[in-house]
Amino acid sequence: MYEAQRLQQATEVITSYKFEQPFIQHLKAFFKANKKLGSRDRRQLSELVYDYYRVGLAVPTDDITNRICIGHFLRNTIDTFFSSYISTLYPTITSEEFGLSISEKEKLIQKVYPDFSLQNIFPSEIEFSKHSDKDIQNQSILTPSITWIRAKQKHLDEIIVELNNAEIEFKQSEQSKFAIGFQKKTDFSKLKSFDNGFFEIQDLSSQLCVNKMSVIDEHYWWDVCSGSGGKALLIMDQVNDIHMTLSDNRKSILRNLEKRFKKAKIEADVIFELDATNKDDINALNQEFDRIMVDVPCTGSGTWVRNPEQILAFDKSILEEHNKNQKIILKNALTKLKKGGELYYMTCSVFKAENEDVLDAIGGSFKVKAEEMIDCTSNRGDNLFISIISHI
Structure with a gap:
């Protein structure tokens, strides 16, 4: 058999x-x-x-x-x-x-x-964020995720034509026509639009989170834990006249980021290595910003629909370590936020310890204006928690 x-x-x-x-x-x-x-x-x-x-x-x-x-x-x-x-x-x-x-x-x-x-x-002993339904998250794991791409605005029509000509099945999100999903495995490297940098592979929740941000011309931005820079690229694709600084503590990730920006033909002001948990590294940055994105390292529990093996690898001590570092990173980043500016704290986690509990550590002249979970489980995508913190 x-x-x-x-x-x-x-x-x-x-x-x-x-x-x-x-x-x-x-x-x-x-x-x-x-x-x-x-x-x-x-x-x-x-x-x-x-x-x-x-x-x-x-x-x-x-x-x-x-x-x-x-x-x-x-x-x-x-x-x-x-x-x-x-x-x-x-x-x-x-x-x-x-x-x-x-x-x-x-x-x-x-x-x-x-x-x-x-x-x-999911681990039954871990408390979920009040913005996430545990029953829905548990059952969502049973359904495989789909791959999402973000089309650059001026190239959307070209991408659609190429996909149709290649007879590749896809769907456009009802929440954003620039978000295109693929249920079947797709080799994007065979597409001319991929070679030309007309789209980025990016989950739906990451694409939608930018809708929660106030993007204004001439503002100075800092993407603290930038990873490969997907959210920064999305923002800079929408508004040309902003100044973007990106940092991460991983050299290999920064190299990938630089290649990605070069392919997209977008230039950042500064890209540099920085440990956001290190106060000395933060103090060495002699600048304040209008907008700061802090997409902190986390358990990734909001992405387990596409990485279900991580459920078996999960350990409560990892959650505790993340919570400690997330508070440090957030507090450090807030010291570089201009008065009247906004900081966007984000995780791809559905756990309370990485979301609301971290925000509870905020004090002084900072205020949480809004918080929500961008839940894309119905679209077989990730979950992304975002909070808007203002410097009053």
């Missing part, structure tokens, strides 16, 4: 993964080492290994086969290449049961595992 062979391959992928690199890179390395696997083989294998991770902490067993079967059953609503194999292990689950509601499936699984609960896919 090819299902048993596929299950054996999935087991090999899972047991050899040590969380030392992103899982997608580990999976690609496996495919590279097993060149006999065709496109259908790779697709099916990818589905099974992600089914294993998508059940998170809900399944009270480490048995790989059972976790894969449960994840596959929960994720699919119709008969699949693997459903008949599941029926041999669980005779009560037939092709008809795949069409049951998620709550009915939960009850069926509980006949085998009484402690199984969809509410426990």
Whole structure:
């Protein structure tokens, strides 16, 4: 049975993964080492290994086969290449049961595992942000994410024409026509519009967060933990006459940022290495800014829909360490905010400890004007928390 062979391959992928690199890179390395696997083989294998991770902490067993079967059953609503194999292990689950509601499936699984609960896919002991629905987040993990790109405004029509000519399936977001989503795996490197820098690969929530910011000509901006600079590029694509300073503590990321800006034909004022937790580094920056973006390092729990393996890697001590550093970074960045200016504190986390609890540390002449979770789970995207802090 090819299902048993596929299950054996999935087991090999899972047991050899040590969380030392992103899982997608580990999976690609496996495919590279097993060149006999065709496109259908790779697709099916990818589905099974992600089914294993998508059940998170809900399944009270480490048995790989059972976790894969449960994840596959929960994720699919119709008969699949693997459903008949599941029926041999669980005779009560037939092709008809795949069409049951998620709550009915939960009850069926509980006949085998009484402690199984969809509410426990995420770590149950961690408090969620008041702006995020824990039940929705738990169930969203079961549905694979889609890839989003951001089209540059003046090149949108060209991109749409090329996608249609190449017969690539896509959808435009109702919230922004420049946000284009792809359900199927797409090789963007084969598109001329990609080579020409007409679009950026960027999740929907990151694209929408800029709508919450006050972008005004001639303002001076600082992107504190810039990463590869996606949000800064979006802002500078909308308004030409702003001054952007970008910093990060990772040299390799800054090199990628510089390449990305060069490809986009956009120039920043300054790009430099900085440790935002280091007060001396902050003091050495002899400038104040009208707008500051602080997208702090975090658990990334708002992105687990596309990185479900991170659920099994999560440790509460990591959350505590992030909370400590996030408070330091925020306080340090606020010292460089002009009076009357705005700072945008952001995380891709759904946990209260990384959002509201960090804001509680603000004092003095700073005020939280607004806060919300940009929840893109209905569009199979990430969650992004954003707070607007003003210097009064």
